[in-house]
Amino acid sequence: xxxxxxxxxxxxxxxxxxxxxxxxxxxxxxxxxxxxxxxxxxxxxxxxxxxxxxxxxxxxxxxxxxxxxxxxxxxxxxxxxxxxxxxxxxxxxxxxxxxxxxxxxxxxxxxxxxxxxxxxxxxxxxxxxxxxxxxxxxxxxxxxxxxxxxxxxxxxxxxxxxxxxxxxxxxxxxxxxxxxxxxxxxxxxxxxxxxxxxxxxxxxxxxxxxxxxxxxxxxxxxxxxxxxxxxxxxxxxxxxxxxxxxxxxxxxxxxxxxxxxxxxxxxxxxxxxxxxxxxxxxxxxxxxxxxxxxxxxxxxxxxxxxxxxxxxxxxxxxxxxxxxxxxxxxxxxxxxxxxxxxxxxxxxxxxxxxxxxxxxxxxxxxxxxxxxxxxxxxxxxxxxxxxxxxxxxxxxxxxxxxxxxxxxxxxxxxxxxxxxxxxxxxxxxxxx
Amino acid sequence: xxxxxxxxxxxxxxxxxxxxxxxxxxxxxxxxxxxxxxxxxxxxxxxxxxxxxxxxxxxxxxxxxxxxxxxxxxxxxxxxxxxxxxxxxxxxxxxxxxxxxxxxxxxxxxxxxxxxxxxxxxxxxxxxxxxxxxxxxxxxxxxxxxxxxxxxxxxx
Numbered sequence: 001x002x003x004x005x006x007x008x009x010x011x012x013x014x015x016x017x018x019x020x021x022x023x024x025x026x027x028x029x030x031x032x033x034x035x036x037x038x039x040x041x042x043x044x045x046x047x048x049x050x051x052x053x054x055x056x057x058x059x060x061x062x063x064x065x066x067x068x069x070x071x072x073x074x075x076x077x078x079x080x081x082x083x084x085x086x087x088x089x090x091x092x093x094x095x096x097x098x099x100x101x102x103x104x105x106x107x108x109x110x111x112x113x114x115x116x117x118x119x120x121x122x123x124x125x126x127x128x129x130x131x132x133x134x135x136x137x138x139x140x141x142x143x144x145x146x147x148x149x150x151x152x153x154x155x156x157x158x159x160x161x162x163x164x165x166x167x168x169x170x171x172x173x174x175x176x177x178x179x180x181x182x183x184x185x186x187x188x189x190x191x192x193x194x195x196x197x198x199x200x201x202x203x204x205x206x207x208x209x210x211x212x213x214x215x216x217x218x219x220x221x222x223x224x225x226x227x228x229x230x231x232x233x234x235x236x237x238x239x240x241x242x243x244x245x246x247x248x249x250x251x252x253x254x255x256x257x258x259x260x261x262x263x264x265x266x267x268x269x270x271x272x273x274x275x276x277x278x279x280x281x282x283x284x285x286x287x288x289x290x291x292x293x294x295x296x297x298x299x300x301x302x303x304x305x306x307x308x309x310x311x312x313x314x315x316x317x318x319x320x321x322x323x324x325x326x327x328x329x330x331x332x333x334x335x336x337x338x339x340x341x342x343x344x345x346x347x348x349x350x351x352x353x354x355x356x357x358x359x360x361x362x363x364x365x366x367x368x369x370x371x372x373x374x375x376x377x378x379x380x381x382x383x384x385x386x387x388x389x390x391x392x393x394x395x396x397x398x399x400x401x402x403x404x405x406x407x408x409x410x411x412x413x414x415x416x417x418x419x420x421x422x423x424x425x426x427x428x429x430x431x432x
Numbered sequence: 433x434x435x436x437x438x439x440x441x442x443x444x445x446x447x448x449x450x451x452x453x454x455x456x457x458x459x460x461x462x463x464x465x466x467x468x469x470x471x472x473x474x475x476x477x478x479x480x481x482x483x484x485x486x487x488x489x490x491x492x493x494x495x496x497x498x499x500x501x502x503x504x505x506x507x508x509x510x511x512x513x514x515x516x517x518x519x520x521x522x523x524x525x526x527x528x529x530x531x532x533x534x535x536x537x538x539x540x541x542x543x544x545x546x547x548x549x550x551x552x553x554x555x556x557x558x559x560x561x562x563x564x565x566x567x568x569x570x571x572x573x574x575x576x577x578x579x580x581x582x583x584x585x586x587x588x
Contacts, residue, residue, distance in 0.1 A: 078498030085502055124492035128499055131490065131511065212507060220501040396491055 001304075008042045008299040012292050016343075020335045027281050030288025030339075037295035047298055053346070054294035056287045059167045059253040060160075064114075064283060066256025067157060070235060071117045072277030073269050077228040078221040080109070084125035085218035093133055093210035095203040099143055100192050102126060106144045107151025107188050111158045111181075112239065115148040115385035117277075122148075123392045132212040138393065138400055139202035143195050145389040146377050146412050150191055152385075153373035154184035156252060157242065160282075160384075161341035161372045166252070168345035169352070169365045173242035173252060179366050183423050187374075187416055194415065198408055227267050234263040289342045297346050306350030313351075317360045318429050320351065321367045322421060328371025329417045333378030333410075341372050363428035370420045378413035380405040435546050436539030438578060439560040439568030444469045447476060451519040455484050464556030467569060468521055475566065477531050478557045479521060487524045488512040535559060539567050543578060546570050 015033030019026045037043050047054050074080075083105055091097035102122060110118045122144050130137035152158035156166045156176040165171065222228055241248075241255035264274045296302050313320035331340050348364050355361035376383030380390055380402045386409070393400045445454045445466045454466055458481045465480035486494070489512055493499045503511060516524070525531060535555040537546055539562050550558050550572060558570040 078501075081496065081498040081502065124496040124499055127490065127492040128502075132507075212510075215504055215507050216502045217504065218502060221498040223498055223501070 004042055004299045005301050007040055008295045008301055011036045012296055015292060019339055027285045030285050034288040034291035037292055043295040043298050048291045048294060054297040056290040057167050059251050060163050061283055061286055063163055063253040063256045065278060066260040068278045069260035069274050070263055071113050072274055073263050073267060074231045077231055078223045079228055080121040081125050081221035082218045084122060085216050085221060088129045088213050093213040095135055095205050096196060098129060099140055099195055102140060103143050103147035107147040110148040110151035111154040115152045115159060116388050118148045119145055119385045119389050127396050129213060133205055133209045135205060136202060137398055139199035141389055141393055142405060142408050143199060145385050146409060147191060148385050149373060149377045149383050150184055150187050154181040159373050161337050162369055164341050164345055165365055165369050168349055172246040180369060183420060187419060230267050234259050289339055293342050302346045306347045310351055310354040317355055321363050321424055324364055325367040325371040325417060325421060328368055329375030332372045332375035333382045333413060337372040337376045337383060344368055359432045360428050363424055367424055374416035374420060375413055378410045433543055434539060435537050435541040435560040435570060436567050438570045438574060442467060442569035445521050447522040449521050451521050451524045452516040454479060454521050455516055467559055475534055475559050475561060477534050478555055479525060480556055484524060488515045536561060538562050546575055
């Protein structure tokens with residue numbers, strides 16, 4: 001092993017430990033690691049900023065930026081509040097029916113928006129409805145965040161790991177719809193049934209309180225109906241653009257940026273308001289990660305790891321898929337799944353190439369996506385949405401402890417992976 | 433004119449008093465807030481009406497303006513007022529580290545000193561005291577009235 005390889009591993013592992021242990025802010029760790037890689041000559045400006053394989057993946061960064069701007073505008077319309085209150089009234093305030101409708105809304109929204117945003121939108125309405133019904137909001141919040149991680153797995157834009165995988169693997173929006181969405185829909189159906197048992201003690205309620213939910217005026221939640229229509233039309237066009245992006249030879253990032261630009265231009269929303277919800281920290285974190293992983297690619301570390309893994313599972317693609325699913329799920333439960341997927345993507349790309357491509361080899365990508373997306377449900381720190389939901393609950397005076405979340409999350413994550421394994425086996429090895 | 437001359441008699445509430453009673457005092461007498469004192473009658477802080485609202489309006493409604501619109505008047509009142517029942521003034525105040533700095537001047541402070549202190553602390557009330565002697569409280573409306581009347585260019 002060369003000196004540059006050893007140095008790049010030391011910098012990478014050091015930054016990774018800092019990110020995982022949260023001893024310093026994750027952005028500082030990623031940027032510090034990237035700066036060290038550049039300072040030590042383990043990568044250079046040309047590679048870091050312009051290389052498609054070993055540099056910042058601008059498609060990922062700009063896709064996230066575009067969607068954050070669109071979401072920032074949609075948030076101002078009150079649409080989500082309208083949908084959730086209308087759903088609670090349709091459920092006639094019956095707690096299980098409310099939970100089912102809320103988790104379905106969350107899962108569907110998470111497929112189109114990022115999970116953290118969805119959680120930020122559904123939590124306030126959940127507090128309100130539970131307050132009106134005198135219910136404990138904690139089971140509802142946990143169910144929603146679990147649903148957001150399952151729903152987010154369905155599409156290319158639903159979860160940041162999927163965006164990284166799509167860009168690194170050259171997978172389209174439709175590829176995710178074909179390969180990931182069917183399992184996400186099936187898993188949601190199973191999850192709804194599991195909720196009945198998992199949160200069974202949360203469904204006792206006082207029927208007299210139902211009138212308080214029925215008295216809420218959901219139509220008044222819509223603050224600007226013109227903006228709502230503008231946002232819905234642009235979002236629909238963006239979705240059509242995602243579906244057609246391969247045929248049109250346009251990157252998803254371009255579709256998202258076009259949508260964001262058009263929405264800001266046609267609506268009365270100011271530029272400041274439109275970009276207020278952009279999570280610049282997340283974007284910078286991604287850039288730092290890409291430079292660090294790029295240095296590992298440039299120094300040949302990724303190539304060596306891929307070769308060793310290819311030798312280990314050589315001729316046993318099913319073993320590789322199952323091992324990747326399990327390892328991804330376990331690691332994503334412990335550490336943030338974004339750096340994990342950013343690191344694993346070039347390795348999986350090499351493994352797919354080593355197996356000569358084809359549906360069985362490409363199922364490694366779906367294995368990585370399912371493991372990382374669904375494994376994040378296992379613990380309170382497994383996914384960004386979980387952490388955000390815990391923060392919201394604490395601020396509302398109903399704190400959810402790490403173990404309280406994990407008690408439910410680990411069951412759902414284990415069940416998801418236990419069902420994902422036969423799905424991958426049947427779809428890509430038995431029925432392929 | 434000095435702060436002592438501007439100070440008016442003002443109701444004081446203790447930390448252990450009922451929060452509901454303090455809110456009623458603010459509401460019924462149309463006061464911008466009340467001065468909070470400890471058991472020894474030493475001023476602790478000012479409890480502005482806005483802080484009472486901050487306490488009673490659910491946090492999720494404060495953060496999501498769309499949700500504030502879905503309540504009818506009765507529902508809104510029910511969601512809020514019940515929160516004051518059984519609470520003390522101390523519970524309604526922000527935590528100690530986030531508590532408002534006590535807006536306090538001595539009786540000798542000038543009108544401009546009073547105005548500057550209230551502007552800096554965004555306080556609708558200013559306590560005027562020397563040692564343990566509380567002279568009273570200066571309100572924004574009284575202070576503005578004095579400033580406007582003193583200005584030679586004022587319409588009055």
